Amino acid sequence: MPSTARQVVILGYPDAELLDIACVSDVFDAATRLGAARPYEVRLATVDGLPFACQSGLTLAPHVRIDQVRGPLDTFVVAGGLGHYAAAKDERLLAHVRRLSQLSKRTASVCTGATVLAAAGLLSGRRATTHWAHAARLAEQYPSVTVDPVPLFVRHGDVYTSAGVTSGLDLTLAFVEEDHGPTLAREAARSLVTYLQRPGNQAQVSMFLAGPPPEHRQVRDLTAYVAEHLADDLGAHTLAKQAGISTRQLTRLFDAHLGTTPGKYVRTVRAEHAARLLSGTDLPLTAIARRCGFGSTETLRQAFLDHFDTPPSAYRRVHLRSAHA
Template sequence: MPGAPRQVVLIGYADAELLDIACVADVLDVANRLGAGRPYRVRLATVDGQPFPCQSGLTLTPHARLDQIRGELDTLVVAGGIGHRAAAADQRLLEHVRRLSQRSRRTASVCTGSGVLAAAGLLSGRRATTHWAHATELAARYPAVSVDPVPLFVRHGDTYTSAGVTSGLDLTLAFVEEDHGPTLAREAARALVTYLQRPGNQAQVSMFLSGPPPEHRQVRDLTAYVAEHLAGDLGTPVLARQAGISARQLTRLFDAHLGTTPGKYVRTVRAEHAARMLSGTDLPLTAIARRCGFGSTETLRQAFLDHFDTPPSAYRRVHVRTAYA
């Protein structure tokens, strides 16, 4: 006999991101249909209870006004979207967020919904994340929040924040695993044809996708050289000779155009290339370490821990490309 439903409230507002809402609602719906011992009762609520436009142009009709939400809640989730700044300035909304958070076992945000939680004072003194493109703004606007732009989601006590858009799916799968165990979470992920599940500490954006190639010709040529010679000697003196400049000038160029040192850049490229090999091949760690220019599997492991906060073996278990029937 199922237990009493877990009360979940999703907070929406004008120009919210539809996927921020749908990812949470659909994961919990799938968990219910797969037999969650205590099913989730999900309600969408807004300040006025009226239909509201999402940023995509589609309109959602909420179940209730926020002032109609009473009693204890299991989970409170604030969506993000291009309307998050206006939402964070709405004092009525913030009062409801604070009130409902006090009644909730856990409080969460998806994407830029973190800005609403921060405006409500719920992230002060806490570590949090948000969409990578908005992390700098969040940190500047709310200096009491320790903003980490890297992870897919962050848990600090009973408060959870997730990165951009579909990371809400990863966060909600983590909720299902917390509440019902890994088997149900795995089945939900399979039903949704997604990973089970990308760990919260996985980086949001690979450095290979994070921006255009450097405009400076020498730096651009060197980054191409690094990518093509990962197994070779890529020390700063070698790269400087390759570019025909001094090591000091090389360091200045990397700092100006890549925001890092040559050594750190090379280590990061090697770690990310190793990650691609771990998820896309069945090569042993020794072979991957050698091909990526790491002197040993232990050196590879240390670089992986520094960059992904997880060992290579665990990364491979999560990211191996498995086809589901």
């Protein structure tokens, strides 16, 4: 007999971020189409059951009114968006958020949906994250919440919070991996033509996405050069020579436009690339160290510990354990 579908409910509201909803629904849909042993049945719910305009201006029609949702649920997700402040003041909405969280195996938010969870009291005493631009306000408004603006997503017990917008994709891929193992999660990522899921403790504002590409032409060219030559010598002298400037000027430019030193920037980019290779390939650590420009596996280990707070071998073992669970 076929397995019972995993019930997923996404809560939307006026001025929600469309991508917060679509990243979640499309990952679960991809996993289902790719043969998940227990497929996902995703429904979009609103308080009144009526179509609503997202912050982009596009209109979505929900499947169900939230008071019609009954448990048990596998996953309950609250979207973020410009309307999250109004949603966090809607007592009827908050009452249903609390109710559905109790009926769900796991509760999650994408981006500023964390504000709604916090207003419902679901983040009190927990560590959580949200979009980096809203983290300070969340921490100020809800002092009982330990807000960490760095990670892509955070799990504290059965409550998950994720950072801005597309981090919802990373979180949902992590759910698929948790439910079905890393092979299906990787296949879902490939079908969506996205990076293999990034680890949750990866910085949400990575060296690649800390803002728009640097306006300064030399810095922009150097960051592209670093990404394309990770296995090569990327010392300050080499980068300065590549740009035709002094090492002192190189340091000044990186500090002014990237907020870090050339050495720290290179090390972080290498660590992030190593994380992707660890989660998406079977390459031995020696090969990953070589491809990422680390002189040895021990240097890779130290950089990985500094950036992700876990050794590369342990990170890979988690994935292998999930694959055979």
